[in-house]
Ligand SMILES: N=CN[C@@H](CCC(=O)O)C(=O)O
């Protein structure tokens with residue numbers, strides 16, 4: 470099936486050669502082609518060029534994209550999209566003045582979601598997750614990472630990971646699974662944190678690995694949750710099973726988790742709302758991608774990751790949603806890109822790079838996704854007619870997406 474898009478107002482994120490990621494000043498440029506055509510064969514990007522030089526091509530379908538832009542789909546490298554129920558009651562409590570930490574310390578927060586998930590059947594969790602996955606795909610997400618971490622027992626963690634596996638089987642976009650057994654301390658383990666970490670390492674992790682249910686391992690390295698020592702111990706154990714780290718660090722406090730992540734060759738360190746100069750320095754010359762989650766900052770009214778400062782220091786940066794019931798009940802990458810510009814002072818070019826190619830890197834997908842490059846997978850966003858790509862982050866809250874293609878196929 471050959472598909473030809475013609476009269477594309479601007480083809481964005483066009484990279485002749487495949488790149489892994491962009492850092493510092495490189496993020497300023499978003500290469501594009503005006504008045505372009507794009508040829509897709511089945512699921513692969515075959516060729517592109519200017520309409521001034523459109524060759525004679527035999528195709529099955531021609532799509533006129535007059536006034537519209539085409540770009541790679543968003544790569545959302547940090548989500549908790551599989552969960553049960555919601556936390557709207559806590560939303561009300563926060564509006565009345567309680568903090569996220571206070572709610573968590575009273576048994577709400579992650580433990581609340583874990584209780585609901587434990588009591589919900591695998592089928593129902595799957596059905597609820599499908600609704601969210603299809604929604605974010607229609608919003609332009611074409612590659613996604615999903616974490617466990619609302620199970621907190623062997624049975625419930627495996628149940629979550631099986632739901633992720635079923636999503637992988639039934640949807641054609643790439644989905645990466647992360648094991649986040651150390652997301653919070655279950656109440657049965659209060660005052661017994663060492664025992665819980667040992668339970669995660671000795672009981673759950675081997676089963677996750679044996680069943681091939683995860684690519685990555687994660688931990689919430691934070692005051693009141695898990696320490697740097699817990700993080701070191703868990704990541705070392707994960708390594709034995711070939712699980713690379715992608716970890717939650719520096720959300721409320723900077724306690725050294727960035728360095729532990731880097732020392733353990735973390736693919737990414739995520740959140741980073743609280744960054745010390747030494748955290749920025751440690752990330753220089755590392756292969757670890759820093760990931761900002763501005764939707765979480767918006768929803769919890771906490772500081773935004775100092776993305777401007779980090780890019781100015783020469784670092785790469787990826788953007789992701791953190792889609793979860795407690796700190797960011799939205800999986801809308803378009804909003805994330807707007808927030809990165811409005812609240813973190815990223816330019817539209819930097820934000821789009823962070824949400825495409827750098828997001829792909831944070832899921833080990835940059836060889837196949839994240840840019841318009843010959844041979845890459847045709848996961849595409851076709852915008853509505855818009856004046857420029859700056860209009861995407863500028864018109865925050867508007868849906869500028871006309872259609873989305875996954876593996877060269879238009880979503881219904
Ligand atoms: N901070 C840790 N985990 C999630 C929130 C989980 C929750 O509140 O349910 C996050 O990334 O923000």
Ligand SMILES: [Zn+2]
Nearest residue numbers: 547549717791
């Ligand atoms: Zn998260």
